[in-house]
């Protein structure tokens with residue numbers, strides 16, 4: 046047996062023994078995610094046990110080095126572990142912006158001390174992070190951000206406003222893009238700083254979405270502070286001062302990969318055709334609505350080809366590295382596809398899925414999800430911005 | 446298996462690209478067309494390809510081939526798609542080689558595979574009888590006659606049928622048109638009595654044939670695979686052809702796209718490169734994404750043909766549908782972004798548009814395969 050197959054057998058045995066039954070229902074919906082953090086209340090004992098066991102094994106972040114709370118697994122082993130988890134329908138033990146975004150950025154740009162300080166609590170689900178990038182006047186044009194950060198000797202003083210900060214009201218810490226050199230050109234005066242939100246100078250105000258939910262906030266910094274160092278060698282700034290834009294961009298490639306891979310739970314879930322066959326019915330073995338059938342078949346072709354592309358890009362990427370500029374392609378295609386998928390699911394649902402309140406639809410669960418997908422092609426950089434990135438970085442078109 | 450080429454396959458790609466760029470660029474196809482060449486490809490070039498092992502890319506070493514598998518064959522098809530190289534590769538080295546390997550008796554293999562690998566004998570696969578693809582629609586009769594059969598019916602869109610030495614033909618030994626049961630495959634000599642071949646010159650400057658079978662006698666030895674049970678056998682062979690065509694179209698799409706992107710960087714209007722206009726940038730970036738999807742589907746189909754031949758139907762439909770649609774888009778966007786020049790015969794892009802139109806139609810267009818996938822998935 047190859048090493049990888051040995052690993053597969055071991056991983057499977059371990060998962061079978063350690064994954065609680067309630068965590069083996071393959072439920073990946075947003076409402077079942079374990080986000081962790083100081084404010085987190087576990088939805089069940091099983092959810093807590095599962096997190097504890099997986100984090101003790103380092104498998105909440107299997108690819109990270111062991112010394113930082115990870116599993117130290119190779120790219121191939123991570124793939125095998127994910128496959129086995131999928132086969133056993135294990136839920137993900139933990140998801141967070143720390144895992145998706147800050148972790149990769151720290152692994153690349155952080156000092157050893159910063160990694161030791163910040164990564165293990167992320168891996169254990171103890172600290173929940175949020176992302177302070179966008180501002181009222183800095184959306185797509187992120188580098189025009191104005192949030193001010195001044196050097197006060199032993200600490201930094203931060204003043205300004207962020208917006209669209211996902212889960213800010215439920216997070217413990219925030220990674221923030223701030224302007225540390227107001228005189229420098231747009232991209233050069235920015236720093237990437239880590240801020241504890243448990244202080245008077247930081248406050249949040251939820252914003253309600255068209256789906257009726259409030260997953261994000263306005264975040265205000267009024268004389269908020271961060272020490273120069275949280276511990277010896279643990280600077281509050283990641284990477285070099287005034288070079289935060291590099292860190293920011295690198296983090297964005299990971300965010301894009303994550304959003305596209307989410308592709309809206311493409312991997313789990315039932316196919317559109319299957320849903321339609323059940324809900325609408327067949328005539329002579331074919332869906333009775335031929336135009337809808339054609340639309341679904343076309344979409345399933347694109348969805349399958351997209352999943353294969355995600356797989357190929359990961360296989361092509363060098364071990365331990367992301368997919369680079371192609372993350373923009375994946376983000377663009379995956380999110381546009383996910384919107385298309387939900388439009389079709391709503392077509393299938395017809396008037397039954399248009400109820401907003403009430404038991405029958407679990408308070409308009411599908412309709413609310415459909416509305417939520419509209420943000421997919423906005424958050425993490427809009428589709429148009431991704432196309433700009435492809436034109437510039439991959440196609441190298443002039444003036445892009 | 447990782448969804449990437451291995452080292453051996455990468456090397457094959459590099460050497461194929463070098464060879465084709467030198468020996469068979471688009472100008473070679475243009476010349477064949479302008480001289481109204483009766484063969485439609487260069488036999489000398491085919492000989493050279495055979496010497497490099499391309500003709501026997503799928504043939505086992507025992508039979509004189511190099512046995513590089515479907516991924517290897519797809520790599521070659523893709524490269525030929527880039528240069529629009531006309532050759533009997535699809536009919537002989539993919540379709541016939543697959544049919545003989547998977548269905549042939551030992552004697553049939555011995556009699557045919559070595560000459561395929563040597564590039565000596567040319568084959569054609571005759572399936573369709575109507576303008577739209579559909580193996581189940583086959584009506585051509587294979588009547589029991591003594592110990593053998595008598596074949597009667599008309600076939601159309603038979604690629605390389607005009608030059609083939611041997612024809613693999615699907616006919617109905619039982620059942621009625623529309624049924625899957627009752628098909629049988631035959632390997633008949635193109636010179637057999639009752640076979641008449643009409644060469645058809647196609648949009649893409651290549652040739653196919655309409656073939657009439659008028660009471661052609663076939664012995665039991667000429668049956669390929671099982672009598673009456675040919676449908677699934679034929680599907681397997683067609684799947685290989687579909688994946689091969691998809692690979693070819695992926696190559697054509699990539700080439701057309703690269704030419705277009707280069708043009709966007711050169712052509713100036715309004716005092717600047719037209720590539721600076723966001724309207725064109727976004728279209729190019731979208732097309733880039735679509736081409737990446739097609740590449741993934743194609744590679745997976747080829748890999749699955751190698752590892753799970755009998756189960757590769759859905760993935761081959763995916764590859765054929767996706768690559769066909771994307772290649773059409775690539776050629777259409779190319780002509781549009783080239784402006785007036787894209788419409789001229791002097792310029793190569795039109796050749797891509799024409800070849801893609803033919804390749805996407807062969808063995809089922811995107812709608813055929815979307816319908817097939819929907820059926821396989823129970824809707």
Ligand SMILES: Cc1cc2nc3c(=O)[nH]c(=O)nc-3n(C[C@H](O)[C@H](O)[C@H](O)COP(=O)(O)OP(=O)(O)OC[C@H]3O[C@@H](n4cnc5c(N)ncnc54)[C@H](O)[C@@H]3O)c2cc1C
Pocket residue numbers: 175176177178179180183184185186208209210211212261420423424425426427428429430433
């Ligand atoms: C659900 C959700 C969660 C989010 N979470 C976070 C978070 O946690 N942290 C955070 O910092 N931000 C977050 N955001 C913010 C998100 O990153 C921004 O909304 C996004 O970058 C777009 O900025 P904007 O909303 O200001 O739109 P604008 O930049 O004003 O864009 C408006 C329109 O103009 C287009 N446009 C802009 N520039 C160009 C151009 N150069 N070429 C072509 N078209 C262009 C855009 O594509 C868009 O269609 C979130 C957003 C959403 C919807």
Ligand SMILES: Cc1cc2nc3c(=O)[nH]c(=O)nc-3n(C[C@H](O)[C@H](O)[C@H](O)COP(=O)(O)OP(=O)(O)OC[C@H]3O[C@@H](n4cnc5c(N)ncnc54)[C@H](O)[C@@H]3O)c2cc1C
Pocket residue numbers: 712714715719722724725781782783784785786788
């Ligand atoms: C069949 C045919 C008949 C014709 N007949 C005549 C005729 O009788 N008389 C005559 O004078 N001309 C004629 N023309 C020429 C025709 O008007 C030009 O081909 C057309 O104006 C485009 O110019 P171009 O070919 O130089 O392309 P380009 O201007 O080089 O355009 C190349 C690509 O760039 C795009 N592009 C250019 N500028 C922009 C921009 N600012 N923003 C976004 N995209 C842009 C174009 O849309 C195109 O996709 C004919 C052309 C054809 C094909």
